[in-house]
Amino acid sequence: MLRRRVIPCLDVADGRVVKGTRFVDLVDEGDPPELAERYAREGADELVFLDISAAPERRGTLLDIVERTARRAFIPLTVGGGVRTVVEMRDVLRAGADKVSLNTAAVHDPDLISRCASRFGRQAVVVAIDGRRRVGKIGIDPSAGDQPPIWDVLVGGGRETTGLDAVAWAERAVALGAGELLVTSIDRDGTGAGFDTDLLRAITERVGVPVIASGGAAGPADFVAAVRDGGADAVLAASIFHRRIHSIASVKVAMADAGLSVRLTPEVAA
């Protein structure tokens, strides 16, 4: 049976791992390859690097980090942040990444998803969707009682609105060739308020590709909820792992106790 994955996310800026609250207030949290190796040893099922640096020399720095990581951590690596072309994706894969996640560039140029999928296979193309709740307004019948939530897609690190509906964009991205979706709640990211399981459920009910939950993890119970209530295949978190608030092992044990199928490596099971 396919395991539910636990994925530490390393937000990388100018060669270092950082973490902010709601995409701002960055704090340095370490050397990417070193953290990657530690997580692999501790039972991470996969790693995600999101490059959020703005410096012009960012690409060279990123490729160097990816290559150093691929030499040390023998688990899958997804890289996102600033990939805009098939050639840029090729370079990241060549450096040692297994998948590339597209976000802003895919919104501005949806056909990029198709071009990347036909060149590298859809399994290598992750589309990251940053959703923010907008209750009510469009398509809601007030006489029907509860207003089902709606989520807007934001880009540019959660700063720009797009006018896209997150669920509709998720379906379109899959139709264009996305092999996986990384769904982040901007409302919850960095807050520790738990994943937005409504957003996850709304998307997992509509697509057949794996969905990675992101944004809001505070503890093991949130991981369980993302899978059980949100239907997520994988759950991603950053600060709670970097700051050693929770270990990957404790999260996995909690998921196993809740009856979810997880990979328990010897270190985790011990």
Next chain:
Amino acid sequence: MIAPRIAVLDYGAGNLVSIDQALARVGAQVSVVRDPASWIEARPDAVVVPGVGAAAPAMDRLERRGLVTPLLDWLRADRPFLGICLGLQLLFEASDEDGAATLGVLSGRTIRLLDAPTLPHIGWNQVEQATGHPLFDGIADAADFYFVHSYAGSPNVPGDNVIATTQHGGRFPSAIGRGRTVGVQFHPERSGDDGMRLLANFVSLIAAEQAA
């Protein structure tokens, strides 16, 4: 023991760093081979074909680089070979993914995973060993390996070639072996300690043969 020389075929199908590094770590001398000249120069004891993606562009690039003929000669001579993911699928006769004719050294086709709850099949899943193949020495039955694919060998691949199976909806062959040709649908270079063990076993098999 002399480190076995392994040629890893580069035909533009993605990440080669991981497999190169992983093979080097388990004691192989790795050369990346891009054309017949570099193949000859590498004087390999074994050939590894990695890769993800679709069969047609892969066959096309192998053909353009002049690698199909040496590869077929190698496989027909039953020299040591490891195919990973797409590298395994190319051994079958054809792929349903895009209708491409593939190398055809193993009977069977590459088909879309049957009754899969999610596609692509991405993540860790159990590899259930059908026979005690030395590729899995020291690896527990039903150990987890990392998969990332939507297609695999059809379940009617001749049973004596199937050394392990995995279930995602339907069951599919996740490791194949015939003579010195082996192939795995999962990614040992991305499967942590058990993956490294499998690659070490492959290297040991080559070394044992050299010593014999």
